[in-house]
Amino acid sequence: MPATARKSAPSAKRTPSPERPERDATVDEIYERIYVAILEHRLQPGIKLGEEKMAEIFGVSRARIREVLARLAHEQIVELYPQRGAYVAKPTPEQARDVFEARRLIEPAVLKRLIDTVTADKINRLRQHAELEADARRRNDKRAVIRLSGEFHTLVAELAGNSSLARSMRELCMLTCLTIFLYDAPTAQSCRHDEHSLIIDALAKKDRARAEKLMLDHLDHIEGSLQLEDNGGEADLVEIFRA
Incomplete structure (x- = not known):
């Protein structure tokens, strides 16, 4: 059979980008990552947690990030400001x-x-x-x-x-x-x-x-x-x- 008539081989499976997870992170997983980052002093008080940037980092929707931030806000770990966004709490x-x-x-x-x-x-x-x-x-x-x-x-x-x-x-x-x-x-x-x-x-x-x-x-x-x-x-x- 001519080479041109052969069925092309399936393309190799694309390797997931190291910048994005292979599956969607759950609310609990994202919460825990933020929790540990604060405990280890990698996230400072007053740091803005932008929805779009966080969604990109964890490879999830902004809706899921909002759910995480709402949970953190309920625990007073994050402060939410209308029209401004979410910030790591800054205790007085x-x-x-x-x-x-x-x-x-x-x-x-x-x-x-x-x-x-x-x-x-x-x-x-x-x-x-x-x-x-x-x-x-x-x-x-x-x-x-x-x-x-x-x-x-x-x-x-x-x-x-x-x-x-x-x-x-x-x-x-x-x-x-x-x-x-x-x-x-x-x-x-x-x-x-x-x-x-x-x-x-x-x-x-x-x-x-x-x-x-x-x-x-x-x-x-x-x-x-x-x-x-x-x-x-x-x-x-x-x-x-x-x-």
Whole structure:
């Protein structure tokens, strides 16, 4: 058969662009990417989260991005302004004090509930997390230190077994992270390397009074390290969310 009559071979499957995902990211996945970017101080307070740019980055519709931003706004992590768009929350000094006041009320209740239900497995999970923090400090991985320090408190709340408390702690820890970034509190100093381990030791002994005192002292150290300082509002979103 003449070569011209042959059926052409199917074209090779096109390789997905590294700039776009192979499938649409879900709302939960996009939310988590933003959450971690804030925890790791890659997204600064006041940064604009443009719908069009975010949709391009994650390869989804603007409607899906709006859904994510609405969820973040409900949790006070993002601020929405008519005709202007969405911005990473920028807590004022008064709002920062409110966050720490709320944490001082909630975290002792979390500790009480955890002590009432503590098991060897729960203590082991906390110690494993503390070891991850210690390893990140040894490697001088500042982003990991920041993220893991915040996640310790949410893990304590999750292990306590109250979903409402856990949700509140997740939101408060995120706002604390934004406050630390905004007011230039070095996490390596505000979250002292041994404080989480001492809290775990008190929990293991079911020493509620000591655990609560250590936690409140820990929060005092973080809040006491804050310094009022404003930051700008421009960032390269593509670089921040690059896989």
